[in-house]
Amino acid sequence: MRIDLSLYLVTDPTLCARHGLVETVVAAVRGGVTVVQLRDKHASDAELTDQARRLKAALAGSGVPLIINDRLDVALASGADGLHIGQDDGDVARARAALGPAAILGLSVQRHDQLAALDPQPLDYLGLGPVFATATKHDHAAPLGFDGLAALVAKSPLPAVAIGGLKAEHAARVRAAGAQGPAVISAICGQADPEAAARAFFTD
Numbered sequence: 001m002r003i004d005l006s007l008y009l010v011t012d013p014t015l016c017a018r019h020g021l022v023e024t025v026v027a028a029v030r031g032g033v034t035v036v037q038l039r040d041k042h043a044s045d046a047e048l049t050d051q052a053r054r055l056k057a058a059l060a061g062s063g064v065p066l067i068i069n070d071r072l073d074v075a076l077a078s079g080a081d082g083l084h085i086g087q088d089d090g091d092v093a094r095a096r097a098a099l100g101p102a103a104i105l106g107l108s109v110q111r112h113d114q115l116a117a118l119d120p121q122p123l124d125y126l127g128l129g130p131v132f133a134t135a136t137k138h139d140h141a142a143p144l145g146f147d148g149l150a151a152l153v154a155k156s157p158l159p160a161v162a163i164g165g166l167k168a169e170h171a172a173r174v175r176a177a178g179a180q181g182p183a184v185i186s187a188i189c190g191q192a193d194p195e196a197a198a199r200a201f202f203t204d
């Protein structure tokens with residue numbers, strides 16, 4: 001499926017609590033976010049499914065897809081548009097088989113050997129990172145920098161977003177490196193005005 005990866009918002013329960021999860025996402029979409037990923041490492045499946053259903057209702061008519069982080073069962077139960085998994089989050093082919101052909105499926109990649117090993121066929125996009133060290137993900141891999149990002153994108157068989165420590169001022173360099181756009185948490189979720197924070201990614 002074709003997906004607009006221009007500005008990819010990943011949610012965080014603590015940072016989004018400032019305005020509320022749904023309110024933050026709706027404001028960010030007004031500001032230009034084109035994809036939303038629901039990410040909460042601690043919520044139960046039932047809690048996350050409920051959040052996903054509320055987000056899906058809030059996004060209705062916007063054309064912005066809702067992706068679930070890590071949890072295939074929640075993606076299936078909630079009617080979300082897709083799933084994002086990492087290298088240790090389960091089998092890509094199994095996820096595609098369960099989701100069906102219309103769903104969006106993304107995979108995280110940190111290194112060239114992971115890129116060389118992947119089968120792009122079941123996937124729609126890659127999340128490449130971290131570009132910079134970030135306090136938002138404690139177990140992140142070694143930072144790539146923009147040169148490392150460009151080297152990975154050049155070998156990527158799929159469209160990619162870049163993630164990790166990215167702010168609005170980095171958007172142009174992310175695109176110049178060949179990624180479709182940045183994926184961010186704190187640069188939008190933790191901000192006083194998430195709509196303006198999202199819009200700032202398009203002002204360069």
Ligand SMILES: Cc1ncc(COP(=O)(O)OP(=O)(O)O)c(N)n1
Binds near residue numbers: 039089108128163
């Ligand atoms: C768009 C996007 N890219 C990368 C990630 C990281 O996924 P993963 O490595 O599985 O780490 P967690 O997010 O699960 O902690 C992502 N979530 N989104």
Ligand SMILES: Cc1nc(C(=O)O)sc1CCOP(=O)(O)O
Binds near residue numbers: 164
């Ligand atoms: C969820 C996530 N994945 C990463 C990776 O490198 O794969 S970095 C990251 C956290 C991104 O948060 P922020 O925009 O606040 O830095």
Ligand SMILES: [Mg+2]
Binds near residue numbers: 085086
């Ligand atoms: Mg994961």
